[in-house]
Amino acid sequence: MGSPTRRRRWAALLGVAALAVAGGGTLATPASALATASQQVDFATHCIPPPIAGIPPIDGTTTAEITVDNAAPKVGDTVTVTYTVVTPAASNPVDLALPADIMTPTGKVTLTGAQTGDVTVAGPKKNPPVPGKGSFPSFSMTGTFTVTKAGAINLSPGDYNIHTSYIMELDTPCTVTNPPAPVSETVAATGGGETNLRAISLDAASGKPGDSVEVRGSKFTAGATVTLAGRAGATESADRATLTADAQGSFTGTLAVNDKATTGVVAYEGSAWSAEKGAGPAAYVVIDDTPLPENSQQLTTSVQAGTLSMSQAGDTVAMAPVDFGKGGFSRGSLNTVTVKDFRGGPAGWSLTGKVTDFKGPGGATIDAAKLGWTPVCTTKDGSPSTCVAGSPGSVGSAGATLASAPNGTVTGGEFTVDARVSLNVPAFTAPGAYSGVLTLTLS
Structure with a gap:
């Protein structure tokens, strides 16, 4: 059951080479994947x-x-965790x-x-048969x-509960004896843009249809009207409640969850959900305990969210040479990049790039700002999202957008991204081979 043991966001490093004078050699920088390996831990x-079992604690x-x-988010990014x-x-x-x-x-x-804090997680109602x-x-x-601070964030397994729905509803709660458990994963968070510090937590991760879950919120706007809503995948359900944040931007309220398709709970300011003024979704599962008619069988399935990859x-782009004394544009084409967004949520994505100075013989360099590109992005038929190519212009060490897809009610799909690149080489640049590294980051 479950997801692959390693899911990673990675940064692709493309080696970009330019020939300055006819007869010079080419130099390419190999690609590298930046990722942190998770590990299995025992605790x-x-x-x-359940009391009906009549056996002592285990x-x-x-x-x-x-x-x-x-594994390398920016402050403000939302990270999906799999336990x-x-x-x-x-x-x-x-x-x-x-x-089953x-x-x-x-x-x-x-x-x-x-x-610091806790992340609520929930799994689908799915298992192979279990013998007595x-x-x-x-x-x-x-x-x-949501990442709120830059630095190393450690993730450890916490308490979990196994609920079984067969003949009767039973729970087997398991707690960590000596918390916290060993660290299984560490993400390296860096500074980002505008940070949304709003956060919510639930007092329970599951309940029967009609049960109320307590929702606690923090870092909302003081005195703001906040909507609590159920989320069925990327779509909000009809389950809603409103309340007012206190003078510290905190609140505690309850939401009655009736929709059996609910997978999470969100809270937001304003008339509709937005990532900038909302928090969540916090995972929540509705346990359907509706009795079945006699001589009937209930069939269930699920669609599991994937990753953004x-x-x-x-990993090497050989650009055309230019002549010493003339200079001009050394041109080439990036290797095709394929983006797959299989998360199934409302978030879009952005593919950005930044380049180092081009280093040549004897310490000679060509400024990173002299590399420009003209991006192209194609969306595969049937994709819910439509990608948008970045604007033509300089890449530089500060970076630029290669392609992106906007937020939406339902997002996802497959996308092909290309770009023509050109390096404006000054006329009397020292002869020899030059290379720079273009780093692509998907977030």
Whole structure:
């Protein structure tokens, strides 16, 4: 079950080479992937079987792993966290075999380091059959958090609960015996643009249809009217409540969740959701306990969100030479970059690039600002989003946008990005080979 053990946002480094004089050699800088590896960790766990099982608490070991979709976020970015319990400490507490797809896991991920707090995570109602008194299978849960501080943010597995819906509704809560558990993943956050510090937390990660969940918020605008809403994937449900933030921008309120398709809860200022004035979604699962008619079978399925990723067709671009004494534009084409947005949420994406100075013989350089590009972006048929090519112009060390896709009610798809590049070489630049590194970042 679950997601791949490593999900990573990475920065592609494209080597860009230029020949200054006929007869000179080419020099290319190889590509590199910047990513941080997550690791499986073991931690002592105290699990309490349902009272009906008539067995004492279980003190065992849980093996788990935390992965993220963005290992190098900027302040203000939203990071998707996946908590995979590889080996649960608990097992099926009853002699009765459990059928497939009756387990709903929920839990928390603990943040330490530059940013502290808990991330609520929840998983789909999905599992293979479990024999009586047999071990529970591996399962995965996902949630999100917004980066509020630059620095190293450590992620550790937290408490989790296994809910089973078969004949009766049963819970097996498991807590970390000596919190926090070992660090499984670390993200390196850097400074970003405007920061939205609004945050929400829930007092529960699941409930039955009609149950109310308590929502706590912080860092909202003092005195602002705040809407609490259920979220079914990328679409808001009809479940809503309004309240007013106090003088410190905090609030505590309840939201009755009736929509069985709910996957999370959001809070926002204004008449409609916006990433700039909202927080969440905090993961939430509605456990459907509706009795089935006699001689019937309930069929369930789910669509799991993926990641935002990029790949490139190569890592070296050989640009045309120019003549000493004449100079002019050394031209070439970037290797094609493919962007795949399989997150299934409302967020768009941005692909940016920045380049170093071009270094040549004897310490000679060509300024990074002299590299320009003309971007092109193509959207694959059937994609919910439409990509927009960046503006032609200088790239430079400060960087520029190569392509992007806007926020929307539903976003996603596949996109192909290219660009013509040209380096304006001064007339009497020292002969020899020059190279610079263009770094592409997808966020």
